[in-house]
Amino acid sequence: MSDKFKNILSIDTSSKILRLGLQFGSDRYLKLNEPVEKSHGQIFIRKIQDILDSAGMKIEQLDAIIVCTGPGSFTGLRIALSAAKGIAVALNIPIVGISLLDIANFKLKDDNSDYKLIMPYIRDEYFIANREDRIFDPDITSTVKINELLDVTKSFPVIAIGLNLENKQIPEISKKFRIIEYDSSDILYLGFEKLSSGYNEDIELLEPLYLKKSQAEINFDKRNK
Template identity: 30%
Template sequence: MKRILAIDTSSAWCSVALSLGEVEPAFRHQPVAAGASQLLLPWIEEMLQASKLAMADLDAIAIGIGPGAFTGVRLGVAAAQGLALAANLPVIPIASLDAIAMELLSNQSFHKIQPSQFVVAVDARMDEIYWAKYQYASSDNEPQRLGDIHLSSPEAIDLEGARYLAGSAINAYGNRLFTHHQLPVNCLDANIGVSALGILGCAMPALVSGKQIPVQELEPLYVRNKVALTTEERDQIFKKGTQQ
């Protein structure tokens, strides 16, 4: 029985899950704005106490490494580093878009379509999106990312060959995503986001495959290096929005 603590604070949610073998994992997921630092460790302590476990009883800590909100990503990674060092546990780094892709497997509309390829795209702010394309063979296999996670304008997303699109970029940028390729409304999921359940879903097969790493090797995934726009850049984005 594999016991994994999964953490994600890369979005506007604080999210924690604890796998407990054959039963449903313990799970807490709440929008927090800037308050994840106050909830994360108490939630973990409460989950462990309720399960009568100590950190040292776990097999690994899975952590969402981004891309996402810089402060949130750093908070989650720092928490995982501290907990793993104290309990001498390995860590399993999971990219946020991979976690969203994994969560799609429990989505009913996704299963109806059974897309062989799909895209996850999330709002990266600054008039850009993070996106990645995935291959999906069957419900017996987890989705496989095709290449890297990209940072681009909404118009530059590659939907060729994809039969499904999921993520917050749909609500944020709408038709700008469909400049080159259209998808039916029933092939869109704008509401799904990253959570500790998706992190946990990716972490379980990763642990079985031996993909855990020493905590000293854990690093955030920063697809973007620039974190703020100049006044001129903000004005240009505003003008673009008013002209549409």
């Protein structure tokens, strides 16, 4: 590991699971995966402090931050990005974003097949991204209702990432496609690769990957005009 980035915090609030990861002391790693019933905002900051305490670290010792940019919950993504940007600015450390598409591309890097990728959007709607030339393109997406997912699986090989399998309708449909499992170690790895290459996000331009505006985002835009 680069001596420049020994202590890195990763944050993922894109789904109903809060995923935090902490890489520290060059070769040590802690992770937290915790279901969130309501809002990430109710436990988010406290859980960051908990994972730092477990490592015997103070937040001032962080060298970089990696944040998942979704797509996913608008409110959850906003909470994570606001906190991550605040920490990065306060500590004058780099921040990079990793999307669910980045994770899917990484997980399937040795697979030459074309797929459709299912990702959560809002309530019972889902994003569908197409894979072409071994890459999922954020510019080639559509949305479908949960009752349309089965039709998608009939015409094309399908994989999924970030789905809430507690949804009563999902387990039956999920028999038709493959689930990509991931955790904070994947986000840390991909973020570290970006950081090591010298990449650093423009903090003002770093935003959640919104493939389509939700009502929450529309309301947010109106309030901030």
